[in-house]
Amino acid sequence: MNAPEIRQALDxxxxxxxxxxxxxxxxxxxxxxxxxxxxxxxxxxxxxARLTTDMPPAMGGAASAPNPGWLFRGSLAACTATVIAMRAxxxxxxxxxxxxxxxxxxxxxxxxxxxxxxxxxxRNLRTKVRIAGDAPAQxxxxxxxxxxxxxxxxxxxxxxxxxxxxxxxxxxxxxxPRRD
Numbered sequence: 001m002n003a004p005e006i007r008q009a010l011d012x013x014x015x016x017x018x019x020x021x022x023x024x025x026x027x028x029x030x031x032x033x034x035x036x037x038x039x040x041x042x043x044x045x046x047x048x049a050r051l052t053t054d055m056p057p058a059m060g061g062a063a064s065a066p067n068p069g070w071l072f073r074g075s076l077a078a079c080t081a082t083v084i085a086m087r088a089x090x091x092x093x094x095x096x097x098x099x100x101x102x103x104x105x106x107x108x109x110x111x112x113x114x115x116x117x118x119x120x121x122x123r124n125l126r127t128k129v130r131i132a133g134d135a136p137a138q139x140x141x142x143x144x145x146x147x148x149x150x151x152x153x154x155x156x157x158x159x160x161x162x163x164x165x166x167x168x169x170x171x172x173x174x175x176x177p178r179r180d
Contacts, residue, residue: 006089038062077102080127083147088133097132
């Protein structure tokens with residue numbers, strides 16, 4: 001879709017939600033990760049979506065695919081870029097270039113359990129936006145700031161607000177051999 005088509009889609013959706021706010025709430029599609037070999041996981045989602053993760057050799061993986069932390073940063077970057085593109089379209093701005101980079105640091109001692117006082121969490125998250133379009137530079141900066149400094153990206157919001165997290169587990173029993 002081009003910017004006017006995106007704007008029309010957003011306007012139509014917004015009008016529907018204004019009429020019936022319940023339409024704005026949705027249960028998000030699940031992501032399911034299954035360990036496939038070593039530290040490699042196959043992640044599946046809706047509409048046949050698939051991706052694979054793996055860890056680097058230093059952590060026991062084979063580096064056959066991106067690691068989950070990189071995909072998380074990729075998700076933040078893509079989500080932010082999408083929100084910026086949507087905002088630009090809504091304002092009638094056609095973007096000729098948009099690049100969002102998400103950088104972070106971490107301390108692997110947390111993930112390895114070497115020091116219980118050290119978190120495995122990402123530190124010093126930084127977002128860099130490069131943007132160009134048919135609007136003045138100040139307008140482009142405002143569009144990028146609107147998307148990055150406020151509660152517009154679900155991935156960024158999840159990091160900021162720390163939604164309640166519930167974990168559960170179950171042990172999968174092996175099936176008894178069939179007797180025919």
